[in-house]
Amino acid sequence: MTCALWQVASLSGGWMSVDGGTLFGIVPKMIWGKLVRADRRNRVRIPCRCLLARRGKETVLIDTGYGGKEGKARRGMALEAGNPILDSLARLGVLPQDVTHVVMTHLHFDHAGGATRPDEKGNIVPAFPRALYWASGAEWHDAIRPIPALRRAYPQENLLPLAERNLTRSFEDGDEILPGISVRITGGHTRGHATVQIRTRKGPVLFIGELVPTHWHARELWTSAFDLFPLESRVRKPKIFARVLEEKMPIYWSHDPDAAASCAAGRKGNDLITEKIL
Numbered sequence: 719m720t721c722a723l724w725q726v727a728s729l730s731g732g733w734m735s736v737d738g739g740t741l742f743g744i745v746p747k748m749i750w751g752k753l754v755r756a757d758r759r760n761r762v763r764i765p766c767r768c769l770l771a772r773r774g775k776e777t778v779l780i781d782t783g784y785g786g787k788e789g790k791a792r793r794g795m796a797l798e799a800g801n802p803i804l805d806s807l808a809r810l811g812v813l814p815q816d817v818t819h820v821v822m823t824h825l826h827f828d829h830a831g832g833a834t835r836p837d838e839k840g841n842i843v844p845a846f847p848r849a850l851y852w853a854s855g856a857e858w859h860d861a862i863r864p865i866p867a868l869r870r871a872y873p874q875e876n877l878l879p880l881a882e883r884n885l886t887r888s889f890e891d892g893d894e895i896l897p898g899i900s901v902r903i904t905g906g907h908t909r910g911h912a913t914v915q916i917r918t919r920k921g922p923v924l925f926i927g928e929l930v931p932t933h934w935h936a937r938e939l940w941t942s943a944f945d946l947f948p949l950e951s952r953v954r955k956p957k958i959f960a961r962v963l964e965e966k967m968p969i970y971w972s973h974d975p976d977a978a979a980s981c982a983a984g985r986k987g988n989d990l991i992t993e994k995i996l
C-alpha cells in the first residue's frame with residue numbers, strides 16, 4: 719500500500735496591489751477600512767500564495783502566482799520584479815525540473831502566470847519542464863480561446879505554450895489527482911474554479927483558492943468584485959465552512975496578507991470565525 723500522506727508548505731507567488739473596493743466587493747470601505755490598510759491610491763497589498771505538496775518523488779505545486787513575464791500589470795499592480803514562484807521554490811531547494819504536477823484552482827494571471835516563463839530568447843515556455851498542468855475542464859474551456867468578454871482575464875501567453883505541448887490535463891468535481899490530493903469544483907469566482915484538499919500527516923488541509931481569498935472573506939456576504947458569480951460564492955461558502963469545521967481542516971489562503979493558513983474557531987450564522995495558525 720502506498721503511503722498517501724503529504725508534506726505541505728505555503729509559499730509566495732509574489733505580492734501585488736489591488737483596488738480595495740474591488741477586493742471587498744459590496745462591503746463599504748467604512749467597514750473594511752477598519753480591518754486593512756489601503757495606500758494613497760486605495761490599493762491593498764496582498765500576496766498570491768501557493769502551496770507545495772511533497773511526497774517521495776512527487777512534487778506538486780498548487781497555483782503558481784503571476785510569474786515573471788513583462789506586461790502592463792507589473793507597474794499598475796506593483797508586481798514584484800523577477801519570478802517570485804521560482805525564487806520561493808529555490809529557497810526551499812526545489813528546482814523547476816523537480817515539480818511533477820502543477821494544480822491550478824483557476825487560470826487567472828495571478829494563479830497561472832507562473833506556469834510559463836520567458837526563456838533566454840524571450841520565448842514563452844513551460845516553467846516546470848517535467849510537469850503536467852491541471853485545472854478543471856470548465857476552466858480550461860473558458861480560458862483557452864475564451865469568449866471575448868473573458869479575454870482580458872486569461873492572457874493566452876500563460877496557457878497556449880502548455881496546450882500546444884499537450885501538457886494540460888483536466889479534472890472534474892471530486893477527482894483525486896494523486897492519492898491524497900483531491901479537488902472540488904466550486905464555481906463562484908469563475909465557472910471552473912476549484913479548491914484542493916490534501917491529506918497530510920496531521921490530517922486534511924484545504925487550499926481554498928479565490929472562493930475565499932482572505933480570512934475576512936470567510937463572512938457569507940463578503941465576496942470580491944473579481945467573482946464572476948457572487949451569488950454562487952455566497953451559497954457555496956457556508957457549505958465548505960461546514961466541512962472545514964467537521965473535518966477540522968486548516969484553510970490555506972490565496973490572497974490573505976496576514977495569514978498563510980487559519981483554522982476554524984467556530985461559526986456565527988453562515989460566517990466562519992478563523993484563527994491564524996501560520
Ligand SMILES: [Zn+2]
Pocket residue numbers: 826828829928972973
Ligand atoms: Zn487571484
